[in-house]
Amino acid sequence: MRIAPPTLAGFEVLDTTDPAAVLAYERSFYRAFAPIRPAGLLRRLWEWDDAAGRIAAPVPYADQVVYVLRDAGGEVRRGLAVNLALRTVQAARFGFTLPAEPGIVEMLTFFSDGPHDLRGALRFRRACYADLRARGLHCGYGTARRRPLAAYGRFGSVVTDERWLEGEARYLLRFDFTVEPRGRDAGG
Numbered sequence: 001m002r003i004a005p006p007t008l009a010g011f012e013v014l015d016t017t018d019p020a021a022v023l024a025y026e027r028s029f030y031r032a033f034a035p036i037r038p039a040g041l042l043r044r045l046w047e048w049d050d051a052a053g054r055i056a057a058p059v060p061y062a063d064q065v066v067y068v069l070r071d072a073g074g075e076v077r078r079g080l081a082v083n084l085a086l087r088t089v090q091a092a093r094f095g096f097t098l099p100a101e102p103g104i105v106e107m108l109t110f111f112s113d114g115p116h117d118l119r120g121a122l123r124f125r126r127a128c129y130a131d132l133r134a135r136g137l138h139c140g141y142g143t144a145r146r147r148p149l150a151a152y153g154r155f156g157s158v159v160t161d162e163r164w165l166e167g168e169a170r171y172l173l174r175f176d177f178t179v180e181p182r183g184r185d186a187g188g
Contacts, residue, residue: 008127010070010077016061025068026054028076032111041168045093045143046109057108058090059083064108065135067128071114078124081108082132082140091143095163096172098141105132107142107175118154125155129177140175149173 015021030053033042047056057064063085069078083090083106089098090108098106112121132140141160144152146169149159156179161172 008069008123010072011124011127012068012070013131014066014068016064016066022061023054024076025066025079026056028068028113029055029079029109029111032079032113041094041165041170042145045090057081057083058093059085059088059106059108063087065131067124067131069124075113077114078112078121080110080125080128082106082128083108084135091141091172094143094165094170094172096141096143096161096170103136103138105137105140107140107173110142118151121151122154132177138177140177142173142175144171144173145169146171 014025026049030048033055034053045058047058049055059081063083065082065084067080067082068076071077086098086104086106089096089106091098091106098104110125149171152173152175156176157173158176159171160174163170163172
């Protein structure tokens with residue numbers, strides 16, 4: 001069944017069978033994280049190719065749905081990747097186990113390569129959630145460090161587990177696709 005994505009200019013479900021589309025996504029993903037010069041656990045979570053300027057999740061694209069938002073020039077500016085199959089679980093790299101319940105997925109990444117406006121992030125997240133609900137899904141699980149927890153709370157997430165690894169706290173979050181974002185910037 002083909003699901004039409006919500007109307008948001010530049011929003012699309014990435015064709016993960018198109019190598020050029022995947023390359024553009026992975027390069028945008030890399031550009032979003034390269035400025036923070038991640039080390040430690042974040043380098044172990046994803047598959048980094050510094051020479052090519054790309055990052056990929058450890059989950060095969062055949063098991064994912066990848067949402068992107070392109071700017072007027074066609075460049076990928078936002079991305080959200082979701083593990084639908086759960087055959088490989090990225091969160092397991094940090095020792096987390098996802099609950100065995102119907103209607104769940106794993107949130108692999110959420111990034112912005114460009115302006116970091118909360119209103120735009122909320123609109124993008126709302127479009128992604130609408131598509132996930134249309135697929136019969138009600139929540140997703142993903143990992144995060146402490147710093148973005150407050151922002152993820154605006155996306156309807158709650159912490160369900162915590163691990164300390166190599167002196168860093170990592171959290172397993174539950175994202176409820178039925179909860180509307182909170183805060184004054186949630187509209188739009």
